[in-house]
Amino acid sequence: MCNLNLYVNNQLVMEDVMVVEKKDNKIIAMDLFGESKEFQGDIVKIDLNENIILIEC
Numbered sequence: 534m535c536n537l538n539l540y541v542n543n544q545l546v547m548e549d550v551m552v553v554e555k556k557d558n559k560i561i562a563m564d565l566f567g568e569s570k571e572f573q574g575d576i577v578k579i580d581l582n583e584n585i586i587l588i589e590c
Contacts, residue, residue: 536565537579539586541572553586560588 539547539562549565553576560576563569574590 535581535584537581537584537586539588541574541588542590543587546570546572550586562586 536549536551538545539550539553547562547564547570550562551565552563554561555576558573560572560574561569562572572588572590574588576586577589578585578587580587
């Protein structure tokens with residue numbers, strides 16, 4: 534299983550991210566425990582080797 538860490542502007546904001554969805558102008562991320570957060574911005578990078586998702590606002 535690959536748990537990803539989510540960074541916004543290079544700052545860690547979520548750990549153990551399992552789902553990321555783009556809806557309209559929002560990015561919605563859900564973690565291993567089912568908690569979700571919404572972000573504005575663009576997904577700049579997804580790196581499965583480093584386990585990161587990078588969003589920039």
